[in-house]
Amino acid sequence: MLENGGDYLLVLSQVKQGIAQTRARAVSRVNSELICMYWRIGALIDARSFWGSKSIETLSQDIRTAFPGIKGFSVRYLKYMMKFARETEWEIVQTVFAHISWSHNIALMNKTQSSDERLWYAKASIANGWSHSVLIHQIESHLYERQALSTSLNNFNRTLPKPESDLAQQALKDPFIFDFITAQQSRTERDIEEQMVENVTKVLLELGTGFAFMGNQYHLTVGGDDFYIDLLFYNVRLHCYLVVELKNEKFKPEFTGKLGFYVSVVDDMLTGELDNPTIGLVLCKEKNDVVVEYALRSIDQPVGISAYRLGDELPEGYRNVLPTPEDLQTRL
Incomplete structure (x- = not known):
């Protein structure tokens, strides 16, 4: 038996809580950096309005060649990044959309009709901790209107x-x-x-x-x-x-x-x-x-x-x- 068993359990509980909180903050920071990076990449591509689909296909291939095994840079995803940058202001990305996952953001781009509606659902997802599937359910049940x-x-x-x-x-x-x-x-x-x-x-x-x-x-x-x-x-x-x-x-x-x-x-x-x-x-x-x-x-x-x-x-x-x-x- 450990001496001061009660103190030990208290310390263990606090250490576990600290680790869990740090992990959660680290994951959140990584997600925020990714979302901001996707916006910057989308803005960079979108500024080259003369680019055609072939250029985006080549860019996707070259990115994956430069970073073997990297995911999330298919032609489809690069087009989502362009749409994200085109339809979302940088300041709002930093303060709101960077705090939900990329799959949440894609769902919002696919299923909402206006910037006000998209922003409302993003803020509601953050406040309520909605998963991707719950977010989709709420959009499809017209929660914004209701x-x-x-x-x-x-x-x-x-x-x-x-x-x-x-x-x-x-x-x-x-x-x-x-x-x-x-x-x-x-x-x-x-x-x-x-x-x-x-x-x-x-x-x-x-x-x-x-x-x-x-x-x-x-x-x-x-x-x-x-x-x-x-x-x-x-x-x-x-x-x-x-x-x-x-x-x-x-x-x-x-x-x-x-x-x-x-x-x-x-x-x-x-x-x-x-x-x-x-x-x-x-x-x-x-x-x-x-x-x-x-x-x-x-x-x-x-x-x-x-x-x-x-x-x-x-x-x-x-x-x-x-x-x-x-x-x-x-x-x-």
Whole structure:
């Protein structure tokens, strides 16, 4: 046995943590240098506008001859570098795009339509630690349109202090896309809820970073009476609970009264001293924004109202990129 075993384990833990952090920083620095190099190479080639495809093919071959075994300098990749330099400002490369991988950058060049959209997804990837596959999923589910340009209605600016109100705004989107559920599977609210619980990992991905699932039909006893919250989540970034009321119909003003009741009960019974105020969210099939705005005026708790779409009820612009009901059936 080692003497001072407790001290040894503490030192070991700190050494391991230091090594891991240094490795992560080293990998990050190498990636940043590579992305910046790709931009500089792309700018250098792009400035020679008189070059044809043959010149780029020759350049690719000569690079690989000079550096045997080197990867990432095919004709296709050299053209990506040119596109990267042509469409991205150097200052933004250094501050944003150099902090995501080259595969992330290629996905953004292939799948986004504007520089604003591309920058938004790049920043979101950094903030949320999205993998390449998660980034593609978020682009193909039109997260930029649904979140950055969201029409979700809420009273967060009035009921939450900053920066909590801004973070809460970022957590909402409109509509929420539950493309793993079809109308055939979801005849009632309980059917939708059960499908969401069975696919909770996909639900958490759609909700965004930091959410943990606490339960469905979450039981609360108030004054001896029993009540059940449809879905309850906790967000570790917001440090608050999220109460979700699921409605398989158009929004009605009375929905906010029931949701406000649940938010108050959760605040009193579940939140700790370090938790922020509980947030409520009504997910409904559709909503009249004017009706929603009036309904929110009298609500003192932080509440948001968003629509949701199922796999076979998607707006026209989503249908070409999300799975069809037939695709979903073949996966089962």
